[in-house]
Amino acid sequence: MIYSRNLLYTIGAYVYLPWALLHLIRRGIRYRPYFRRWHERFGYAPRVDTESLIWVHAVSVGEVRTIVRLVEHLQREYSDSRILVTTMTPTGSTQVRQCLGDEVLHCYIPYDLPGSVRRFLDRVQPKRAFIVETEFWPNIFRLCSDRSIPLLLVNVRLSPRSFEGYRRFPRFTRNMLSKVAMLAVQSEGDAERLRALGAPEDVMRVTGNLKFDAFLPDDHADKAAVLHRNWGESRPVWIAASTHEGEEKIALDSFQELRRQHPRLLLVLVPRHPERFSRVARLCERDGLNVILRSEYPEAIPDNTDVLLGDTIGELHQLYAAANVAFIGGSLIRHGGHNLVEAMVVGVPTVFGQHVFNFEQSSNIALDRGAATQIRDGSELAAAVGAYLSDSALHARASQAATQVIDDNHGSLQATQDLIQQTVGHDSNMEWRQR
Secondary structure: OHHHHHHHHHHHHHHHHHHHHHHHHHHHHHHHHHOOOHHHHHEEEEEEOOOOEEEEOOHHHHHHHHHHHHHHHHHHHHHHHHEEEEEEEEEHHHHHHHHHHHHHHEEEEEEEEOOHHHHHHHHHOOOOOEOOOOOOOOHHHHHHHHEEEEEEEEEOOHHHHHHHHHOHHHHHHHHHHHOOOOEEEOOOOHEEEEEEEEOOHHHHEEOHHHHHHHHOOOOOOHHHHHHHHHHHHHOOOOEEEEEEEEEHHHHHHHHHHHHOOOOOOOEEEEEOHHHHHHHHHHHHHHOOOOOOEEHHHOOOOOOOOEEOOOOOOOOOHHHHOOOOOEEEEOOOOOOOOOOHHHHHHOOEEEEEEOOOHHHHHHHHHHHOOOEEOOOOHHHHHHHHHHHHHHHHHHHHHHHHHHHHHHHHHHHHHHHHHHHHHHOOOOOOOOOOOOO
């Protein structure tokens, strides 16, 4: 039965492949880097000339920033090994180079097709593999297990929505999770859902959310202060970050309303996907707003600028730090929200919508501690942002609460490192038992 489920999954993956390639083409038309290095997506990774390699997969920008310190720990702990970091997106690839430079190798993760995965494993021959967050790939899991490659999952989260999807295939999901050597889980809620799916209890620990320990450059505060001065020292700044289709229009309408009380307000608008940058810029222009691109104005901006479009990669943490209040996108639509911890790390009060099921734990903590405001729909966005801009005492309390939340919840990095040590130890050549 399990074999037939694996076969059906693989057949489905091959059937879906033309749509995946069409998706790449469509995104590539709007953002050219998607056209590059397709061979890597079919397992043709650069051959690695090393006897010991550790593979770390982080799907995109946020996940890469999350695991920077963990990668640095692995480099110290296993100094005889090279580190290969894979991503799925070009923006994630750019972030690897920005955060880790030439200290690590990089390529795209292969599609979860048996031939592509085998080819990838043949070419890079990892001694162990680390997968970040919710990247559950049945063929990768199975083929790593077949080759006795320890598969260690870190910062794992499983939303109720994803749980319901996996629960429809209990035996298949249980078999997939049985291939895992370690599950470092963000919260007890995530652990309960994984237990219900049959994840092995003996390899699972709640280690907390690595985003609370995320990498932040030492000079970020000084750079943020310079950035705000370049934008206009006396100007209030609102950032609407990681926005999706439909959310930009809501943000722009709210911006127009807010300017009645804050005429010098600057909106920093950062769409989630680079291929939408030009479309969002045209949307701003149609609303009669003066919009400029961050990539074209890295320093001072014209005084008549209404909207600064964040079209750079890997700079979001700096843009957050230079803002007074942040709206977190993906939450006014049924996407599930995006990472709000990155704004909280720099003490910025946050506003988000009802759809935050992908970040349930961190959003609940932020609300409970008074570091954020949740809105029901776009009609409440201007009021929530305006409250933080107008009430300095409210802003100060929320900012202090955000900083305190980060202080109270860090420690996941150490807990994850300890669990890795317990699971695989120091010996890079150790054998891993097959489940």
